[in-house]
Amino acid sequence: MTRIAHWIAGAERAGTSGRSGPVYNPATGEQTGEVDLASAEEVAAAVAVAKEAAQAWREASLSRRSAVLFKFRELLAERAGDLAAVITSEHGKVLSDATGEVARGLENAEFATGIPHLMKGSYSEQASTGVDVYSIRQPLGVVAGITPFNFPAMVPLWMCTTAIAAGNAFVLKPSEKDPSAALFLARLWQEAGLPDGVFTVLNGDAEAVGALLTHPDIAAISFVGSTPVAKHIYETGTANGKRVQALGGAKNHMVVLPDAELEAAADAAVSAAYGSAGERCMAVSVVVAVGDVAGPLVEAIAARLPKLRIGPGTDTESQMGPLISAAHRDRVTGYIEAGAASGATVVADGREAEVPGDGYFLGVTLLDNVTPEMTVYTDEIFGPVLCVVRANSYAQAVALVNDNEYGNGTAIFTRDGGAARRFQFDVNAGMVGVNVPIPVPVAYYSFGGWKASLFGDTHMYGPDGVHFFTRTKVVTSRWPDPGTSSVDLGFPQTR
Ligand code: NAD
Numbered sequence: 451m452t453r454i455a456h457w458i459a460g461a462e463r464a465g466t467s468g469r470s471g472p473v474y475n476p477a478t479g480e481q482t483g484e485v486d487l488a489s490a491e492e493v494a495a496a497v498a499v500a501k502e503a504a505q506a507w508r509e510a511s512l513s514r515r516s517a518v519l520f521k522f523r524e525l526l527a528e529r530a531g532d533l534a535a536v537i538t539s540e541h542g543k544v545l546s547d548a549t550g551e552v553a554r555g556l557e558n559a560e561f562a563t564g565i566p567h568l569m570k571g572s573y574s575e576q577a578s579t580g581v582d583v584y585s586i587r588q589p590l591g592v593v594a595g596i597t598p599f600n601f602p603a604m605v606p607l608w609m610c611t612t613a614i615a616a617g618n619a620f621v622l623k624p625s626e627k628d629p630s631a632a633l634f635l636a637r638l639w640q641e642a643g644l645p646d647g648v649f650t651v652l653n654g655d656a657e658a659v660g661a662l663l664t665h666p667d668i669a670a671i672s673f674v675g676s677t678p679v680a681k682h683i684y685e686t687g688t689a690n691g692k693r694v695q696a697l698g699g700a701k702n703h704m705v706v707l708p709d710a711e712l713e714a715a716a717d718a719a720v721s722a723a724y725g726s727a728g729e730r731c732m733a734v735s736v737v738v739a740v741g742d743v744a745g746p747l748v749e750a751i752a753a754r755l756p757k758l759r760i761g762p763g764t765d766t767e768s769q770m771g772p773l774i775s776a777a778h779r780d781r782v783t784g785y786i787e788a789g790a791a792s793g794a795t796v797v798a799d800g801r802e803a804e805v806p807g808d809g810y811f812l813g814v815t816l817l818d819n820v821t822p823e824m825t826v827y828t829d830e831i832f833g834p835v836l837c838v839v840r841a842n843s844y845a846q847a848v849a850l851v852n853d854n855e856y857g858n859g860t861a862i863f864t865r866d867g868g869a870a871r872r873f874q875f876d877v878n879a880g881m882v883g884v885n886v887p888i889p890v891p892v893a894y895y896s897f898g899g900w901k902a903s904l905f906g907d908t909h910m911y912g913p914d915g916v917h918f919f920t921r922t923k924v925v926t927s928r929w930p931d932p933g934t935s936s937v938d939l940g941f942p943q944t945r
Contacts, residue, residue, distance in 0.1 A: 454485040454629050456653055457636040458496045459503075460646025467492060471626050471655065476542035476772040477762035479808035483540075485629045488654035493661035496650050497621065500592045501667050503647025504619035508589050510645075512566040519615050522642035523559040526552070533634050537602055538763040540628035542771040542810070543726045545763055555607030557893035558911050565615035568916045578944040581928045587920040589617035590669035590693070594662045596683065597632075598675040599625035599774055600729045600832075606632055608897065609672045612915040614639075614648060618669075621650045623662060627774055629653050663687050670918065672910070673697065674731075676830070677856070677902045684905035695906040695918055697731070697898060699830040700858035704734040704887055705847045705873065708741045710863040714885070715743075716750035718863065722887035723836035724758065724814045727770050731903075732859045732881070732888045735831060736820070737838045738847045744840045748797060748818050751836070755798045755814050760805055772810040773833060779810045782833030786815050789826035789837070795819045800834055822850065830856070844869065852878045858899030861887050880904065 454473060455462045465486025473483035488496070507515075526533070534548035541548070562568075571585040595609040606622050613620045624632035632651045639649040652658055662668050663686045670693035673683045677698035687694035704722065706715045722734035739747050761768035773779040783801055790796050794817040803813020812834060820827050820837040827837055841847040851860050861883035862873040870884045880899040883889030891897050891912065898909025908918045 451481060452483040452630075454483050454633065454653060456486060456488060456492070456496065457633055457649070457651035459499045460640055462633070465492065465653070469657075473540055473627065473629065474775065475539055476774055477764070477807075477809040479776070479810065483630070485626055485653045487626065488652045488658040488661075490657065490661035493652060493654075493658055493665065496652050497592055497662075497665050497667050499647045500619040500621055500650050503645060504589070504591050507614075507619060507645060507648045508617040510617070512569060515615055515617065516563055516565050518643050519559060519563040519565065519611065522611075522638060522644070523556060523563060525638045525642055526556050526559055529634075529638065530556070533603055533631060535764075536630050536634050537628070538771070540630055541599065541602055542774060543729075543763055544768045544771050545766065547726050547771075548763065551601055551604045554890065555604040558607045558611045561893040561912065562611040562615035569616065569920065571922070577926070580930060581926060581944075583924065583926050585922050585924045587616070587916075587922055590919060590921060591618060592621060592667050593618045593670040593672065593919060594621045594623065594668050596623045596659055596662070596671065596673045596675065597625060599627040600726070600731070602628040602631035603635065605674045606635060608674075608911045608915070610635070610649060612911060613672075613919040614644065616916060616919045618919055619648045619650070621652060621662065621668070623652050623654055623658055626653060626655050659683070663692075664690050668692060670694065671696075672918065674910070680905050693918065695898075695908045695910065696904070697910060698903050698905065699832075699856060700731045700733075700899060700903050701736060701827075701830055701854055701856045702732060702734050702859045702861075703736045703738050703851045703854065704861045704863065705738045705851065706740060706743055706747055707844065707862065707864040707866065707869055708743045709865045710743060711865065712743065712746055712750055715863040716747060716754060718861075718885075718887040719747075719751050719836065720754045720758075724770055724834045727773050727812070728834040729774065729832055730888070732890055734861065734887050735835070735837060736827065737836060738841050738850055739838055740841050740844060740847050744838070748816070748838055752797050752816055755816065758814060760803055760811060760813060762809065770814070770834065772805075773812055774810070776810050778833070779812050782812055782831055782835060785826050785829070785831045785833070785835060786817075789817045789820065789824060789835075792824045792826070793819070793821075794824060794826060794837070822853070828855070844872075848873065848876050852876075855902045856899065857901035858903035859883065859889055861885075861889060880909065
């Protein structure tokens with residue numbers, strides 16, 4: 451069994467709190483590791499190291515920082531396979547999916563190599579006679595990232611690449627369920643030439659998070675996780691004077707209009723609902739079938755399900771791996787029961803799938819005739835369960851999306867450009883796909899939802915990420931001829 455320690459001042463550090471937690475291989479149910487859980491004292495000691503490192507790192511030239519990012523990107527690309535294997539061993543997702551996660555995270559490193567351009571301010575010459583005004587962007591100091599289990603590499607990469615390139619020191623508190631990917635990234639940063647202390651990994655649970663939320667030297671917190679925790683992070687972090695962006699849960703609707711290409715829509719629904727066993731914040735969990743398309747669409751989706759290969763993520767034949775834990779699998783099973791009891795039609799029942807061994811596997815479930823008051827509709831299930839809600843009209847479909855508590859991603863499937871354009875105008879969600887079921891923005895845009903899917907006003911990575919991890923300073927400057935100087939108590943004017 452591996453002991454999973456912290457990463458402080460450029461080295462692994464065993465925890466001293468006396469608290470630790472188990473890490474499992476979800477495909478076998480075996481405990482494979484024990485992760486140290488940091489105390490408030492350990493958090494304070496690590497933040498002190500990060501604070502000192504931040505002072506020096508902000509002095510590093512933009513080209514030096516960019517060079518570290520280039521090297522980091524190169525190493526990440528080289529070791530993508532190894533990192534994917536680490537992800538699969540603790541998260542359970544299939545290797546191809548884990549490789550995809552690393553590839554999307556890599557895009558954020560690529561974006562951050564352009565930091566000299568991204569940090570540019572603006573300059574106004576002669577704003578007043580002999581006076582120039584310009585803005586500069588500066589790092590915040592020590593910033594923290596608190597991340598969920600479902601993307602143990604990509605979500606930390608969303609944050610740390612930009613934060614570090616911008617000249618901050620970054621403290622990562624990864625999910626205690628699959629913490630090893632964070633340590634893998636720490637070693638890559640070091641190999642890329644990042645000075646010790648600029649990237650820290652503090653393993654832990656709510657205790658470590660609480661300490662970060664109240665620590666006076668943490669300037670900003672970037673969070674991704676479930677909605678109740680996101681809300682708590684936002685409220686506590688901001689009450690403690692920190693800049694906070696907190697991304698929460700989701701219930702992503704895929705609206706299928708009667709004119710949609712049926713087979714393509716069915717393929718998309720199956721891929722987006724069951725990929726990564728539905729444990730994606732951008733998973734499609736609700737299909738809204740408009741009008742006559744409902745019957746044939748449900749049939750087309752159902753026809754694809756028996757062909758899905760469920761098994762260990764390390765088996766290249768597997769398309770879907772296990773859920774993260776036994777408790778989570780049981781929770782998802784409870785939703786299937788609740789859906790059936792409340793009158794949804796169980797077209798496919800994941801409880802019937804059999805995978806040998808003690809892994810946390812669950813088959814795929816398709817529930818038809820779901821209605822908005824059922825818990826399978828109102829709650830984020832975060833498992834391989836797809837609900838179909840039947841709508842009579844486009845207007846009813848949009849109202850469903852807009853009335854939902856969450857507003858992360860949504861998609862429309864149609865051949866009608868006008869309808870798609872209307873949809874992008876009408877929907878209350880942060881990310882919209884047109885015939886694209888999982889519209890995760892590329893790295894040079896920003897990622898974020900609306901409503902209960904995001905607390906704060908800044909989205910993750912891309913231009914918003916640069917904005918979040920820097921603050922602007924505006925300089926008004928004059929180099930006067932001493933002969934023109936005089937006392938003037940009036941308010942400075944520009945004309
Ligand atoms: P989670 O909220 O349980 O945990 C997220 C992080 O918060 C972890 O690091 C965890 O240790 C910490 N945490 C948990 N409970 C806490 C508490 N009471 N106080 C302080 N810290 C606490 O989420 P999860 O189960 O790891 O991840 C799944 C959730 O994340 C889903 O809801 C999913 O939709 C969401 N998610 C959202 C996005 C997005 O971009 N909006 C992306 C990925 C995941």
